Amino acid sequence: MTKELIRLSINGESYEVAVPPSKLLLDVLREDLGLTGSKRGCDDSSCGCCAVLIDGVPMLSCAAVASCCQDVKITTVEGIAPPGTLDPVQEGWMVAGGAQCGFCTPGFLISAKALLDRNPNPSLEEIRVALSSNFCRCTGYMQIYESVRYAIERAAASRAAKPAPVGR
């Protein structure tokens, strides 16, 4: 099969990979770049475990052709916070029970981060809707809401402590 050299911007780094033109972004991330944080949980783009941010918008990487993602900024779970630090959503999922088996967690973190980036203080209903494209089989979602609330408070506290906003 003829491969094509494509250039991807992922987590602030530039990558060049030779892949078949139809290869899915999820497979390029996992197989070619070793970014296995994004997961495959289904065959039909229904589970949300592979969600990544494309220019800040949560998208399913199993439904995106990698060669069509060359002009966008891709953020995976590995890149939602600078190395050695945690985004408030990551802290929330760790301490408030959002992650049990953890397999859906990367996708949820992407959806939650996208939500909080555009709406730092969402209502419960807004959280439910924003996370409705991600399946979790372990938690029954209650502690996922707690995790988002924890993240909201953490982010608010750090904004208050540091008036100049960092990042998006």
Next chain:
Amino acid sequence: MAQHSVIGKPLPMTDGPGKVTGIARYADDLAVPGMLCGLILHSPHAHAIIRSIDTSRAEALPGVKAIATGKDAPNPYGILPIGHDERVFALDKARYIGDNVAAVAATSPEIAEQALDLIDVEYELLPAFFDPLEAMQAEASWIHAERPHNIEKEYHHTFGDPDAAFADCVFVREQRYYAAGVNHAATEPHSTLAIWEPDGRLTVHSSTQVPYYLHRTLSEVLEMPMSQIRVIKAMVGGGFGGKSEVIPLEVAAPVLAKKAKRPVKITYTREEVFLAHRGRPITIADMKIGISREGRIQAVAARVVQDGGAYCGYGPVTVLYSGALLGAIYDIPAVRYDGYRVISNKPACGAMRGHGTVNVRFAFEALLDELAHDAGIDPVEIRRRNLLKAPCITVNGLRVTSYGLPECIEKVVERSGWNQKKAKLPPGRGVGFACSHYVSGAANPIIRSNMPHTTINMKVDRDAAVTVFSGASEIGQGSDTIQIQIVAEVLGVRPERIKLVSADTELTPIDLGSYSSRVTFMAGNACIAAARNMRDQIFAAVAQRLGCPVADLDARDDEIFSTRDPKFHMSFDDAVIAAIDFHGALVAQGSYAPPEESRGGKHKGAGVGPSPSYSYSAQVVELSVDRDTGRVTVHKITAAHDCGRALNPINVDGQIIGSVYMGLGQALQEEMVWQDGRQMNASLLEYRIPTTLETPEIESIIVESIDPEGPFGAKEAGEGSLAATIPAVANAIYDAVGVRINSLPITPEKVLEALREKEKRERAGASGAGKEGAR
């Protein structure tokens, strides 16, 4: 006694950082140099003799490194010693659509897929059985020749004198209940990486809840000594029982790796997860309950038929649980149970959260609700009148040591506002109540032996780090964290000091696995034993160094001190150095086996059901029913669960809510849909597990009955709450609109049909209609 310093605290899961950063490695995330992609060829026929398999065209394809068929691994296996009826690849015939026929290892997925197309299989079709009631009537073409009439196992148990008891009852009801088959649908599809080592050993990384059973099975099938095989559990993305027996890919990948002398990874598609299945069986339960005028249960009779699918799996255990766990929740003097495990040409069923109890509990709690209405007794009150008086031994030989059900009932009644709501909400809105329970591990192992069910090893060296070696399988339920908390509490050290090495057969002692909610209770007790052993060694050295009696010593927060004289104290680091100088490097061991008294009666099948301890749950569901569409909207579920002691309340809450969530899915929307043996919805788009939008508020209430034998009084938290949710939903629908739906899932179509029937009856003024309408 002073409060605990680590037990009871909401310690975040110790593997959390890996999960939230994407660093955690699940089996499909693993890759090694030279790794091949394995794919499995599945049977397109439900029941067919395999006349021939010709792999020559596939073998000729460049990039194909190995092809395996039944001849390459003919030894049968199965999770139960009495059920070794499967082979990794069908040898003589295929028994369901999806049965494993052959497998290919190739240098890329594309080549492997091409190769599958080039394998020529000649089938001769046989009559197939899809309906369990028809399958058990069959006179010929049995799915397994040695299982006449397609009956895997049947059990007939009688305790007390049910016939006499029923004759004395004032109210008796009998009803058939149906439950569709459901699948675990863990978000992680199964995956196995098998590495053929240059020295002829085999290393297997797998998504398993039971590394020990996988280890044994691989030894039997590959005819290799266990000493030459290493099984390592990867991070597991949820199990719920779906990874609690050996799944075909876990044998297929090693067989291919051995043939190719290369590493082979197989990862299931979601469709293959449904084909491998091992979920909750289609169940037909004929339930009969009789009560006295005062609402005391006098007798129960249940006839249960389970559609077990094509292979035995856990089948006999499932059908025994369905009977045994009619007991140990209420005081029932007479029980008759007839259980049938039937074989059909569908994927094999197995253990799923609440193993064996869920569908029968639905039937029991729904029928008890009807009897409460017959007798004019509040559904909560009728349960209060039938409580056990623990400690006790039930009529079927189950020993109940702690019993928080009364407190669960009262808490849930109060928090849900039951008394203000039952039969008092506006038309179309209702509340329902139900209870459930579950084992804290099985008192008898699957494979009979005197071996402890768990052994823990522990090491402390001069760095004063504590390394715990545990075979228990973390599958997302938090068992690693709980074991660390227990060891930290006993040693009096901070949890950060402890490193847990888990579920690697080369490093960790045998643990039977993560199933039947056994890990907190059994591995927890073994952790206590090992940590006490370690503490004794350290205390002996400290006492000698300080010159104080060893009996006076205690430890907390990395400090060892005399409880009598504050001048005697020493840091844990110094104590370890003192002990190492005194003893040499420190190692300790502890193990757990359930006590003899917990192991149940002597009748055939008595081995299943006994547990060292039982958890309890009581729940109230509040919902609305749309009379025009039949659609049910659940507003809130309040669930109280007796977990003995909550060693980690965040984990316990998460387990209760997760169980309720899974029960709700089964109650209202989950169903494997079949047509001629083919699952019509083998995808997550169509097998509809609840999303955030379909999940109501779930409030968990922790009840602590402090079990006398549990670690710090703890018992199970992960399964017992599932079963109550389903009948509580069904009972709430009756409270809302006065119809009984006795078939799962309770779809809008079924509700609408029942409402129309009821209207028709009421219009016709048929007698009894007034009684049936709640209001």
